[in-house]
Amino acid sequence: MLARFRPVVIILLALGLSVSCFLAYHTVQKAHELKADEMELSSINYGLFNPDRW
Numbered sequence: 271m272l273a274r275f276r277p278v279v280i281i282l283l284a285l286g287l288s289v290s291c292f293l294a295y296h297t298v299q300k301a302h303e304l305k306a307d308e309m310e311l312s313s314i315n316y317g318l319f320n321p322d323r324w
């Protein structure tokens with residue numbers, strides 16, 4: 271009886287792992303985009319040291 275459920279459990283674990291990897295990848299991508307936006311906004315063109323603002 272236990273041998274009958276083993277493939278189902280393995281498939282569910284593989285599916286869960288795939289979904290977790292997919293979500294982690296997209297979370298890292300979003301964090302990378304936000305960091306790039308933060309670096310651009312703190313650039314000299316927009317920041318405190320912009321000579322055009324003074």
